[in-house]
Amino acid sequence: MTDVTTNPTTRATRQDADGVLDGLDPEQRQVATTLDGPVCVLAGAGTGKTRAITHRIAYGVHSGAYVPNRVLAVTFTARAAGEMRTRLRDLGVAGVQARTFHAAALRQLQFFWPQSIGGTLPNLVEHKASLVADACHRLRIQADRTRVRDLSAEVEWTKVMLVDPDDYVRVAAAAGRGEPGGLDLATVARVVRTYEDVKTDRAVIDFEDVLLLTAGILDERPEVAATVREQYRHFVVDEYQDVSPLQQRLLDLWLGGRQDLCVVGDASQTIYSFAGATPEHLLDFPRRHPGATVVRLVRDYRSTPEVVQLANSVLSQATGLHARARLELIAQRPSGPPPSFTAYDDDVAEASGVAARIAAEIRAGRSAKDVAVLFRTNGQSQALESALADAGVGYVVRGGERFFSRKEVRDAVVLLRGAARSALPGHDLGEETRAVLGSAGWSPTAPTAAGATREKWESLQALVVLADELAQKRPGATVADLVEELLERSQAQHAPTVDGVTLASFHAAKGLEWDVVHLVGVSEGLLPISFAETPEEVEEERRLLYVGVTRAREGIHLSWANSRTPGGRATRKPSRFLDAVRPQATPAGRRPAAGGSAKQRSSGPMTCRVCGGALSVAVDRKLRRHADCPASYDEAVFEKLREWRSATAKAAEVPAYVVFTDATLMAIAEAVPGSTAELSRIGGVGPSKLEKYGDDVLEVLAG
Template structure:
């Protein structure tokens, strides 16, 4: 019995599944049933008599290929194991093995995995005798990363370093030499890395017309999933294999092209019609995931894209819930606001914790939230980036503070001494014992021969005598640790510096180091392997969340130079990708979408919160598309006043009534100032002499009355 395609597919899906006779590009909007369309197209081709072995299905993961072929087999009621489905790299490997003689290589050539490639790059560096004794010289993994990126993006090494690794510019000539030596080592020893598989396949097809013709005759139909994620050579391979008259169907969404850092080039999908004249473009615009208010907002995000395929997502899922924009006083109060919203979604809408995801552009942006979750013992899982307390440079910085508070902390000593040259595993316990025993003579002899050890011990003595508030201690630690961090992590220390800035931001809300250390060191119950994922809040970078969906999604840090990032605001192509990243984030939401916009963020070197402008992705949204909430001095949120509504009364509530301060004077329930925290609002008296104050930049604090000055 034949499949009833018309009843199982919507109109656009049906057109995409049944189109024949010319190249086809399917622009599959988020949540529009892309995989379903590919599965039914595959089944339709086989039903029409196309031999399964002549259909080449190219995907970006083996799992995706297996799922599509398996689902098509179920539809047809017959096996389709003969469909050559798989990744670009697996297809290239099989083809090169089959035609190794024509390429002039041993058919038993070895393919290097990532670890093997890194080792070979190190070998190339060592043979050139580059970086000897220079601890700042790029590590082997970074060497391979730079070489691979330059090939994928088809840029020379110097151009790539200038654009993406400016801190490595002093080593640019060395990197070019290593790249050349690395290529020669592979060639001389019959080795291919993953990038070689693609470029060597292209070389084979271009240099051997007979092989090219054989491949084209074998594959009458080429289907490519996630075409927006192809790099330049992958797009050229599709063109070569399909030829001028072959049938090629590419499926993807230009609005979800967010992997430029891996070499993906959005121009491949935008220029499909130029590469394949006469191509039919089918747009899948009916969304099966999100509510219409969410789609109205995401459609608007795309309206200002410079180059795009016009599409307008719609759904039959109606709701009265509009997306919300939460404007918080600071990035610190943003973290607390997220927790309030999570509680509200669970309490008022019956959502399970696992139904909710908090998304962010970069991994460090969740650090403040992670600390708040740890303080509450709230389970969470994090995808993308690294958890705050697991990052090596964060552990290093905290180790110094731990030693200032507890000189007997052996684990912290091991970490701090691990960065001292000349202090090996056998010497570490001797140093610790001498410090704890107070053996000044032994230490004097050691430090006379080892300046780094002397610098460390003198720094720790100074820090121990007067650690001050955690933020001040971290300022001193950052100054001492920066040259160490440059030596220990030369490849990415600028990114790690951001992590230290976030650590200082977290510390700014604490009065003493032990309390701060206790909060950041608490074990996260969400890491318990026995805890089911559905009981944990999902924290994820947007890249890691692509392809997923959640009933409720919150997007953090929607401020200029945070999202979009600072570098993106100076390069139009990067800005366009950031817009697409915003679109991907918002289209993960099924029922509830919340956008968080901090009005200030902590700037470490200034030791204060600095105002930030809202993200342009928020400011360009029409006000009628969302509900606007602003944080109040009472710690809650109120909706912004709609146009035409009179101003609310200015008199403040007097919860708790006036009370006596430490000097005997009355402190009214109103605005006040603090020497460190600045302007705030007293919202509660805690007898006999304390007050709960909501500070604009630091959130809720309990302060002794004599340190508060009421505003006149």
């Protein structure tokens, strides 16, 4: 722990402090100037809550009310903590601790463990899977990957909810936990106890232990608690609706009965109750802290009125605890396009239709990184990845390999660190960065090759863009400043934006925003998910949809599929959450035929060229015939195309379907196009793929 000192160089004039308030709306200004707690900020989506609380901290420091290193701001993700530190630095405030709950607790635990417990702090394990698997093995319980995952989540739940293993059966039954991993609650309780034994035998701790052990030391060692409370005098908690009982216990111990606390949250964005998050601490804050200042932020600066109206309508039907906490957002942006609601025949057709729409937006000038496709379950991603690849659209799956863990990024940072030692002052940061990364494979134009080559370039391009942004934000910034920025971002896993359409689950998208958002699979069984049975569980699914809608700045497109597979029975129905929001008089849209114009699409259904019947399935429309109607292609030609595709995919280090799907190859083999114009008329051959593979395909066909 650092000593508490007051550095006069961090104190600015009253004029500087007042300047921090410039540009804040009345409610944000009230948050920023109310420096004495307790303060509760109820902040709707897009209302500038991070702006309000960072300006509050900056105003407190610049006015002399706060000492920077005595302020602790906690949030829930490393990315959010990194963004908060960046904003505070831009406001001229250094030294404020902005960390996640776990990072703050781990720092304290590492410092106090030797003097409180003695010896070395046990190793921290990032994943519970091997420990849970070992516990199951000791109990002779068969455990596949799915069961281990479910039991790991249950172990975490017991700890964040402060449930003792001896009380687990009673508490879990009352909470309606069902049968985690397909096991009865008594068996799960045995797994939980044995899991703790496995940790002891391996001399390790998990992430929840970091909070539990820190809370235990603060509770049992008054001298340690006094040191921490002297170090940190002012607390800010972001995303307070997601606080678990364990985190609240630690926060109470940090405070020690004091009232120097500002909490910020939105009960309508509580989407992690399965992991122990509860909005009750936020909603009960005024009762637990009599005399607290409560400020409501409802001016939405993120989204157009059309998006805001849709978001408000989704929540207007909310029931239960969250209904009374609903904030009616007021749009501040100019009007934009209306939301769209589209029904597709099946999941494949939906993915293809969404990909085609995105490809058209990109051709019209939209940047790929400003578009997102959000879904309820990760299993929905594969069809979307395939469809985007077919459409020649680059994408990034959120939750993949961490940006700063990529080899090309690590190598680039090493090169930049070396360049920083010999860089001359006064040189343009962007130009210097381009020169350095040029030796690592960066080029002014993107490579035409797909796969690893393109991904490497996109990673380096993200660093170039970051250098340009830093130079614009901080004139005179050097390569050394860029390296420092990258180091801080790496520690916080605050990655720069990579140019590509984002694919993410609703949960992973929380806290992010894009110009255009596509919400797919908005149907019964997916949203709400089929296992959401209680009213409380269904309401959480409604809040998931609300979170998804409020990620959009300008355009929002909602879609669903009538059946899961091509040719399947149309048994799905649009989500009940859309009943009050989608235009009832407008029939649900149908996926357009690939490559067809609006005029062509409205002229009638596509028919089979063999039997003349209507084509209602996506793959059939691509082939221009029913799958069970006789094929007209030469098997030898089709096999040559498959061999070419395999070699091309291997060279590019991508799956074969990324080059062309089987259906597209069949369509090419049947049509046998003799020119690029004829090839471009085949479904699945977009402009990008025509440019990449057109000549090669025509050469295979000519041979």
